[in-house]
Amino acid sequence: MTRNMRYSRLFPKTLKETPHDEVSVNAKYLMRGGFIDKLMAGSYTLLPLGYRVVSKINDIIREEMNATGAQELLMPLLHPKEIWNETGRWDEAKEVMYQFEKNDKDFALSFTHEEIVMDLIRKHVTSYKDLPVAIYHFSTKFRNELRAKSGILRGREFMMKDLYSAHATEEDLMKYYWGVADAYLRIFKRVELDAIITEASGGVFTKEHTHEFQVASEVGEDTIYIADGWKHAKNDEVMSDEDRKAPGLKAIKSIEVGNIFPFGTAKYAERMGGYFTDKDGQRKPVWFASYGIGPTRLMGTLVELFHDDRGIIWPKSVAPYSVHLIVISDKQEVKSRADKVYEMLAAESVEVLYDDRDDVGPGQKFADADLIGIPVRLVVSQKTGEQVEWKRRNEEKTELLNVDKILNQLR
């Protein structure tokens, strides 16, 4: 990722008006701000600004995944029908899977990778000494949603980090499983979200109960329940009649930002021959689980939660740049001063977006800065003299500081 950018060179520029027909906040601001572009319902380009945000989210996820001992790789998105037939999901998941025929052969576009991972495991794992295995990748998922909606929150094509783990015993699986749950909570904390662990059903993934990570939001399409004494919240699907009478029961609208599935041995390992030889010389199926986070949905969720009527307010950890530098004035002397500030920040490894346009008035530059939502705005103008004006996106207060002080505050 490049560290700095002159706004005059950034592709593309902001939009003054909201694209007609867009209702969801994330779609409006992400499109106006130049973060995403819609090709068709549910299919978006991540433009340079949006790609930076998603890359930062991915970096955080990657750190936390690596910390659990997982290894990153990259799996294919074009799959043969045969592998999906081994678990019966070619038919079971027909509704969500893009399937097509080419040259008399049936293919699918990937909507998940359990089968592909299990294929890797049966090929490469033979002994308990090879376990556990935890592998993940970031890649596009294709899902034939009946209706794409809510901007980038529910697309037909989206980015996902999916992690898979295989273990010799159930104990080891569950230990790792809850370790990943902790890692997920840390990830969401780092992007300033309070995620609620929620019991859910597994859909086309498993009949076992699974866990979702939900973030409270009025625009969420899920409803979760919490009650006195419950360790985890519960999804609508798993609520029993008794649960509905629980004391202190409360319903919360929420957005699902992650989920984890403990599969056991039956659905994938036994069906696909994912066996290893244990210490006791017995052939046993591996204990298997998968874990997902959608970084593009996460980006949309952040916009839904962190914005005001002027635009986005990015958490520091995922903002496309750390500071948004604006120059006001047509005087060469002021412009040179702003250029110098830009170079000084760059020399100190500060990620800076520099609005150096000289054919645009101050009002528009301020409006663009608010819309784009970088946490700190710096202004160089006639008024600021040798100093630089400092303002946080989420505060009204401004102050004049020298560059050293600014560098200090940024650290």
Next chain:
RNA sequence: CGGAGUGUGGCGCAGUUGGUAGCGCGCAGCGUUCGGGACGCUGAGGCCGGCGGUUCAAGUCCGCCCACUCCGACCA
């Protein structure tokens, strides 16, 4: 797939009882401006979502189709 809405220069919109398309923004050039989406002058830019029909004449009326948004069914 059911229900509701919307498709007109790049973007946002107007277009009356049918008579051959207009506004704002943006864009290009020139000049003036420079702390909250500045101003003046000049200019470029349009198969009115598509196909078919009615009519002397269709952006406008009729039929079919497509796309997008919202609600629902499905779901990270």
